[in-house]
Amino acid sequence: xxxxxxxxxxxxxxxxxxxxxxxxxxxxxxxxxxxxxxxxxxxxxxxxxxxxxxxxxxxxxxxxxxxxxxxxxxxxxxxxxxxxxxxxxxxxxxxxxxxxxxxxxxxxxxxxxxxxxxxxxxxxxxxxxxxxxxxxxxxxxxxxxxxxxxxxxxxxxxxxxxxxxxxxxxxxxxxxxxxxxxxxxxxxxxxxxxxxxxxxxxxxxxxxxxxxxxxxxxxxxxxxxxxxxxxxxxxxxxxxxxxxxxxxxxxxxxxxxxxxxxxxxxxxxxxxxxxxxxxxxxxxxxxxxxxxxxxxxxxxxxxxxxxxxxxxxxxxxxxxxxxxxxxxxxxxxxxxxxxxxxx
Numbered sequence: 001x002x003x004x005x006x007x008x009x010x011x012x013x014x015x016x017x018x019x020x021x022x023x024x025x026x027x028x029x030x031x032x033x034x035x036x037x038x039x040x041x042x043x044x045x046x047x048x049x050x051x052x053x054x055x056x057x058x059x060x061x062x063x064x065x066x067x068x069x070x071x072x073x074x075x076x077x078x079x080x081x082x083x084x085x086x087x088x089x090x091x092x093x094x095x096x097x098x099x100x101x102x103x104x105x106x107x108x109x110x111x112x113x114x115x116x117x118x119x120x121x122x123x124x125x126x127x128x129x130x131x132x133x134x135x136x137x138x139x140x141x142x143x144x145x146x147x148x149x150x151x152x153x154x155x156x157x158x159x160x161x162x163x164x165x166x167x168x169x170x171x172x173x174x175x176x177x178x179x180x181x182x183x184x185x186x187x188x189x190x191x192x193x194x195x196x197x198x199x200x201x202x203x204x205x206x207x208x209x210x211x212x213x214x215x216x217x218x219x220x221x222x223x224x225x226x227x228x229x230x231x232x233x234x235x236x237x238x239x240x241x242x243x244x245x246x247x248x249x250x251x252x253x254x255x256x257x258x259x260x261x262x263x264x265x266x267x268x269x270x271x272x273x274x275x276x277x278x279x280x281x282x283x284x285x286x287x288x289x290x291x292x293x294x295x296x297x298x299x300x301x302x303x304x305x306x307x308x309x310x311x312x313x314x315x316x317x318x319x320x321x322x323x324x325x326x327x328x329x330x331x332x333x334x335x336x337x338x339x340x341x342x343x
Contacts, residue, residue, distance in 0.1 A: 004052050006043040006059065013066040014038065017059065019073075027077045028058055057084045061092040070095075070110075075299055079113055082296060101145040101152075104199030109145040115297035116142060122289035123257055127250070130235075130279065131259045133293025136304040139259040140233055144193035147229040150255065157211065158228040161190040162246075164217045164237045187214050190233055217242055226251030235260035235275040237267055243274025263311075 008014050018025045018038070025036050034047030034055045043059065045052050061080045062072055070076070076095075083089055091114045099108040100120060111117040116138055122129045123146045131139040147159045194203055194212070206212045217238065232238075232246055235258045250256055260275045267273060282288045295308040 001046060002049050002052055003044055003046045004056055006045065006056060008038075008041045008043060010067075011041070013063050014043070016066040016072050017062040024062070024072055024074070024077045027074060028055055028081065031078070031081050032058070054081070054084050057089050061089055064092060065095065075112060079296070083114075100142065101149040101197055103196050104202065105196075109142070109197075111142065112138070112299050113297040115291070115293045116299075119291040119293060120146065122291050123255070126287050126289040127254070128247070128256045128258070128282075128288040130275075130282070130288070130290045131257060131293065132262060132275070132279065132290065133297060134261055134263065134295060134308045136298040136308075137293040138297070138299055139261075139293065140189055140231070141193050143231050143233075143257040143259055144190060145197060146257070147231060148194070148197040150229050151206075151211070156227050156229045156253065156255065158213060158225075159194075159206075159211065160213045160215070160225060160228050160230045161187055161194075161233070162215055162217050162220060162230070163187050163190065163233040164235075164242060187233070190214070190231065217246060220249050221245055223249055224251045225249050225254055227253040228255075230254060230256045232256070232258045233260075235278075236262050236265045236273050238274035239267070240272055240274045240277050243278050247278070263315075 028034070029036055032047070032051045032055045034045055034051050036055065036059070037044045037046075045055050045059075047055065058077075058081050061084065062077065065076060065080075066072055079095075080089075080092060083091055094114050094117050095112065099110055101109045103109060111120045115133075119129070119131050119139070120142055123143065131143065133139055144161075147156075150156045151159055191214070198206070203212065207214075217232070228251070230250070235243065237260075238246070246258075247256075258275070258278070262273065262276055262279075265273050265276075279290055283290060295312065298304050298308060
């Protein structure tokens with residue numbers, strides 16, 4: 001056991017790092033098995049040497065974020081602990097990015113992880129961006145924030161949201177109501193993000209004017225989309241023909257974000273995902289960027305990250321056991337043939 005003392009320069013930053021009822025610092029203590037005490041403008045960190053070193057780097061990283069005006073919450077704390085454990089604390093400076101958009105309630109939207117920062121930068125600097133990653137990594141939310149920011153800055157005239165209606169096989173006529181009513185269930189996550197950014201009143205105003213358009217992917221055929229910010233959500237459920245059709249709709253002055261999770265493909269087994277094929281076909285084309293987000297970029301409840309990690313570990317074990325089972329099966333067949341011949 002050792003004790004390390006950290007001097008405190010600005011008490012308001014320490015208050016921000018510790019959090020309400022010291023909630024943030026309790027996470028550091030529990031995750032790293034250390035004890036942190038604030039005593040006379042100094043932090044005293046006690047524990048095993050390696051853990052104390054990790055805790056010191058974590059607190060320094062949190063202080064760095066606090067100094068730049070970032071709000072420190074549980075997600076920040078756990079993410080910085082992860083970076084420190086991986087020896088990647090130098091990336092902490094990349095977390096605090098520029099404000100992408102201000103929501104209708106005045107809340108700033110920012111990238112919260114290194115992966116999200118790279119994703120947002122890709123959207124800003126490329127005509128087409130593919131955001132690939134698991135649930136909770138902010139693929140859709142950040143894309144909508146970027147779309148609203150571009151619309152407010154008059155960089156585009158329209159925001160177009162589309163998504164394959166896989167569950168209905170694109171046969172939306174089976175659902176009751178007009179086209180909007182039929183599409184709504186499939187595009188609810190996009191609506192939720194738009195409502196948060198714009199507020200219901202502004203959203204309805206822009207929708208009635210045609211500045212915001214929501215349509216199923218099947219209705220994109222034959223169109224050319226100029227001066228638009230287009231988001232294709234759940235793209236892992238597009239066929240190769242749908243993906244090619246969508247990509248060739250892009251007009252002048254437009255920007256496209258394609259989001260998807262290739263581990264959650266709902267297509268029939270005999271159909272190839274258009275997103276998986278596009279990742280291979282488009283990887284070397286200029287002005288197209290493919291961003292891969294991981295479980296480390298999950299910004300929902302901590303359990304979401306643990307669930308994703310558990311499934312990844314389960315899939316890894318299955319993949320490792322498959323060759324062994326195949327080999328075992330071949331040996332059994334050879335043994336069976338040999339015994340048959342001997343008989």
